[in-house]
Amino acid sequence: MITLENISKIYPGSPRKALDDLSMTFEEGTTTALIGPSGCGKTTTMRLINRLEQPTSGRIWVNGRDIATEDPVMLRRHIGYVIQNVGLFPHMTVADNIATVPRLLGWNASRIQARVEELLELVGLDAGQHSHRFPAALSGGQRQRVGVARALAADPPVMLMDEPFGAIDPLVRGRLQTEFKQILQRVKKTVIIVTHDLDEAIKMGDRIAIMREGKLCQYAPPAEVLSSPADAFVASFVGSDATLKLLAITPVKQAMEPALTTHHPHQLEASATLKDALALMLSRRTDSLTVIENSAPVGVLTREQLFAHVQSDTAHVINERNV
Structure with a gap:
């Protein structure tokens, strides 16, 4: 479980708060999609959970522990992180990329190899064919799969995904979303996805958090957001085709x-x-x-x-x- 308690964030020189007294709880084993207009605070929220940013005020709890008391490096080794452009190390093979965190945690070679093969199978890539390839030789969809495998490598309880499918070809994106949703249901992680795509949020999220100007406007299951928006802003954000979106889920x-x-x-x-x-x-x-x-x-x-x-x-x- 992840809990944000009265979180505010003010960047130096900014005329307003990036986050304004934000409180919310991400239940264990669920996937939450953070969405809202540009500058609403969704990416800042994710970066605070990973301690890539520090809150101006408030506290964040992960599994009952205040992350401000945790060593940031050790904290990140137990949080999977997937970004839009994947961020694979170009000079390392697929297998070495996936093995990055397990090696830092001191796993032995046989355990690492078994885990790499297990994860490549999980994300739909053949270990014999892809383990020794470099990222430049992969398609965008394949690199994204490897990025997810790397994030899962040390079996972290929490996964943060920042626009994970934003750079993928639209023809491939829908299939990858479906496949990764099935993967996430099997591995039972607490997942937070930042996205600008409402259809993606509806498809991937057990709950959707709609944000605006650093505040939380509505936090609910997709069906509730679509059928009963909390206010005029959410209704406008969801759009006039909410019924069609409801049919789709x-x-x-x-x-x-x-x-x-x-x-x-x-x-x-x-x-x-x-x-x-x-x-x-x-x-x-x-x-x-x-x-x-x-x-x-x-x-x-x-x-x-x-x-x-x-x-x-x-x-x-x-x-x-x-x-």
């Missing part, structure tokens, strides 16, 4: 009617989202779909069910907030 299974046999010719995988379902309905000019899992029918989804689910979900979120 809602699994078909939540809205379908279970059925073992169906007669609807158009099929959709149960792992798809309601946005996928709506797109298929529109393209096939149909009002109903058969939902399948392992090639067998498990339910039916109609257009009426789809929109009724979104409306009921929105109403539920609003009622929960009012309570």
